[in-house]
Amino acid sequence: MKTNGNLLERQGFRNAMASIMAILIGMLVGLVILFISNPSNALPGFRAIATGGVKNPKNMGQVLYYATPIIMTGLSVGFAKKTGLFNIGASGQYVMGAFAAVYVGVKFTGLPAGIHCLVAILTAALVGALWGSVPGLLKAYCNINEVIACIMMNYIGMSTANLLVRKFVFDRAKNMSLQPAATAVLPKLGFDKIFVDGGAPSSANAGFVIAAILGVVVWVILEKTKLGFELKACGYNRDAAKYAGINDKKNILLAMVFAGGLSGIGGALYYLSGAGSGIPVLDVLAAEGFNGIPVALLGMSNPIAIIFTGTFMAYLTQGGLSMQSYGFPTQIVDIMSAVIIYFAAFALFFSQLIGKIKLAPKAAAQEKVETDHQELQDQTQQAEDGKGGEGQ
Template sequence: MKDKGLGNPLQRQGVQNTIAAIIAIFIGMAVGLIVLLFTDVSRAGEGMLAILTGGVSDLKNLGQVLYYATPLIMTGLSVGFAKKTGLFNIGASGQYMMGAFAAVYVGVKWTFLPAGLHCLAAILAACLFGAVWGILPGVLKAWRGINEVITCIMMNYIAMSMSNQLIRSFIYDRAKNQSFRPAATAELPKLGFDKIFVVEGGTPSSVNAGILVAILLAVVVWIILEKTRMGYELKACGFNKDAAKYAGISEKRNIVQAMVISGALAGIGGGLNYLAGAGTGIMVSDTLAQQGFDGIAVALLGMSNPIAIIFTGILMAYLTVGGLAMQSFGFVSQVITIITSVIVYFAAFILFFSQIIAKLAKGKERSNANAESPPPADLGKGGEGV
């Protein structure tokens, strides 16, 4: 009998994961609406409508969605790549901060480089610093068996303090308590986006070539994981390290390699964010970069699939822009933080939701199979037909 449904297990799993992610998002939005109702019942509907439509209310806001999505896609790729290889990179925040510092430092100091080369050098510096920041957790995990979550958390705080000190020492703007802005030659090209994503008579959005870089890197990461030997070995170690070791795959090498690549992706995210020409430098502050933790939500919602992470990164950015629009109705910005946090919380249960959906689907298939199968042969009376 032919399977009338999704016969391919991977296709079926993809549909189940998509449904589960939608459930998590729906719950988050429902909780957000409840908070708005308790805050101001008379304007709750307008506030929720602003969240849902703010990102597409005009071309400038749509451009801002893509601008905010750029670092989220990169940190989501960082967390997702590590997760595919059996690691939980909670250190994307620190790797992001170190990459941001490296990019801004090169952008401020290396003004002797021509425009195109200057921007490329800044991005490569961000990639290098992020990768270096991922090495130590990988080495400690590979050779000493130390849980990468613990070392990544410590590395986050070290990165925060170190980046503050490096900024004060080399590129500090005392008047603004932040780093100097990168030179114009180091900024990412606009590629005409400033002419597209703009409202008449207003300032253009901050979107630039960074969104294309993020999408391109997501595709590259997908190719590495799904179409190369290196990706196969990395995933094999993540699925079953003992079986991978038996097959001759070096577990230690792949752990370090995975953390280095993961750190490089987060570092590039920091570089792309601060080379956008949005008019700000890196603030000297005792807070961790939120983009690194938002990347966890992006990766969870995307089930660590690099292509899905593109869309979940845009979704999280869309909520951010919608939250800004919501403030015009008198609601505080923390409401969008609550919505995002609830989505993150329930995203952790996506696998649980997927398993329930899978069981329901299997139960339905079993019922259909039983209904279509022929009844047992009639053995007749007195043992006839035996």
């Protein structure tokens, strides 16, 4: 047990160092891009992106606000990844969950505060889960690649959400959905008094707390329950899990249902924030769904780590907004963020590299021990043969 614990600790440390390495390299490449774009303001701009998230309390609150949806989509991608599936359909699940939450928030105004919000979130989870179940069914029973199915469901989800928004909850003046009723808006939990700058509060609310709690819940499910064991077993080796008596089809479907539900909740938490932003009617996939992929990669699909990596990516977003004050166009901010996201994909590579570097001396020492042991055995055998010859 102690050996297993040490192995897990070493693996966790290695993963953390790999993610930090990916972030540092991404930041360094981003700094080079800033120098190429505007040498005179490169360092101040870089300082802005590095410190913008903590420049004032309001910015800190905005970091929590931006982190909420990508933590949820990151948990969605990471949960599926732990079970051997690549849920690239978080964007479609997210926007369908968002519509469900806004619809309940706009139409069910007779519900009391608190209950109204809870019903909206649960409805979003249900719709997201149903949207995720489609590629899950296709994968489990038809062996259709979940990546292809998820990509198609993203576009279907985008178009369906646009159609439903226009038909049921459309604000023509703003080309977006109507705002949910006040009873459906997430409580502020005092964040509007903590994260304030000059009397202007941030958009932070209970959504971040809910996302963090769900991150812990997902970790418990994966690491401490029989269901989590079966899901991961199917991910490691579907055939072996099936041979061991685990229902592989059921678990593949459940994995995508859970993943879709998490993304759907992410959409609900973002659009029930009371920040004044409705669901836009645009032919563009929801970026939050795709931003969950690097969040999961940086966190090595660990639910607890995803909470921190999601917050870090939101920190970069807020820092990028601060960097624009130094004359950098939004495209430079997007490029720099994209570079860091790109290097997030190398986190696994860095983890393996660190493992090889750390294990190399141990491997050499082990090899020396084995060699010495073999030589000792050979010498003992020779001595016994010599004694046998003398006796004859």
